[in-house]
Amino acid sequence: MSDLQYPVGRFQLVPNPTAQQRATWIDIIEQAPAQVRAAIQSLPPGAIDKPYRPGGWTARQVVHHMADSHMNSYIRFRLALTEDQPTIKPYDEAQWAELRDAKDAPVEMSLHLLDALHARWVVLLKFLTPAQLDRTLYHPENGVVDLNAMLCLYAWHCRHHSAHIGLLLSRRG
Numbered sequence: 729m730s731d732l733q734y735p736v737g738r739f740q741l742v743p744n745p746t747a748q749q750r751a752t753w754i755d756i757i758e759q760a761p762a763q764v765r766a767a768i769q770s771l772p773p774g775a776i777d778k779p780y781r782p783g784g785w786t787a788r789q790v791v792h793h794m795a796d797s798h799m800n801s802y803i804r805f806r807l808a809l810t811e812d813q814p815t816i817k818p819y820d821e822a823q824w825a826e827l828r829d830a831k832d833a834p835v836e837m838s839l840h841l842l843d844a845l846h847a848r849w850v851v852l853l854k855f856l857t858p859a860q861l862d863r864t865l866y867h868p869e870n871g872v873v874d875l876n877a878m879l880c881l882y883a884w885h886c887r888h889h890s891a892h893i894g895l896l897l898s899r900r901g
Contacts, residue, residue, distance in 0.1 A: 732780070732781035732782075732784070732895060733781060733784070735888070735891035735892065735894070735895060736884070736887045736888050736891045739880075739881060739884045739885075739888075740884075741877055741880055741881075742880050744876075745876055745879075747858075749880075750876070750879060752883070753879050753880060753882075754850060754854060754879070754883075756883040756886050756887060757846060757849060757850060757853065757879075757882060757883055757886055758846060758850045760794075760842070760846060760886035760890065761842040761843045761846045763886075763890050764791060764794065764839065764842065764889070764890055764893065765839050765842075765843075767893040767894060767897060768787060768839065768893060770897055771787060771896055771897065775787065775896050776788050776835060778896060780892040780893065780895040780896050781892075781895065784892070785825055786831075787835070787892070787893050787896055788830075788831070788832075788833075788835050789825045789830050789831060790889050790893060791838045791839060791842075791893075792825070792830040792833065792835070792838045793821060793824070793825050793830065793889070794838065794842060794885075794886075794889050795838035795841045795842055795845070796819075796821070796824050797821065797885065798845055798849070798882065798885075799841075799845060800816075800819065801849075801878060802845060802848070802849045802852075804816050804865055804878065805852065805853075805875060806852070807865060808863045808864060808865040808875055808878075809856075809860060809863060809875075813864050813865060813872065814865050814866065815865070815866045815867075815868065816866070816867055816868075818867065818868055818869055853879065860875065861874065861875045861876045861879065862874055862875070862876065863875055865878075
């Protein structure tokens with residue numbers, strides 16, 4: 729039986745990624761909004777407000793979470809590119825997912841946001857040099873993190889949450 733919390737497996741950092749690995753991760757980030765939109769549109773009526781696993785978020789919360797998380801990541805990339813090892817502010821994603829907009833707002837709002845955000849983010853990512861990807865930020869909970877690791881993480885994050893929505897699709901009947 730697959731792991732409902734981590735359907736694509738837990739995040740595993742790829743140290744010293746190749747140019748091809750980075751290009752693959754950028755492609756995943758570029759394609760994620762369309763994949764999430766297609767999955768959401770394929771859900772049966774009412775499924776968007778059902779949790780993908782016991783104790784998990786609803787598909788609506790997952791999409792709003794992706795928008796929240798990816799906005800934070802995009803800003804973190806920009807901070808790391810323009811400041812010397814900036815300290816970023818963590819946030820409690822579980823509490824954000826419980827706010828009314830994450831629980832009740834139309835999912836289309838965050839789908840539009842993901843479309844625009846990922847389009848802009850990918851433009852930035854495609855032009856980064858290896859030296860820029862080596863730049864770092866300081867995360868108070870995770871320590872010093874370089875942009876290669878962030879890129880690896882967010883490609884996984886796209887796959888991770890797309891798979892959560894897929895779990896609802898697989899339980900149609």
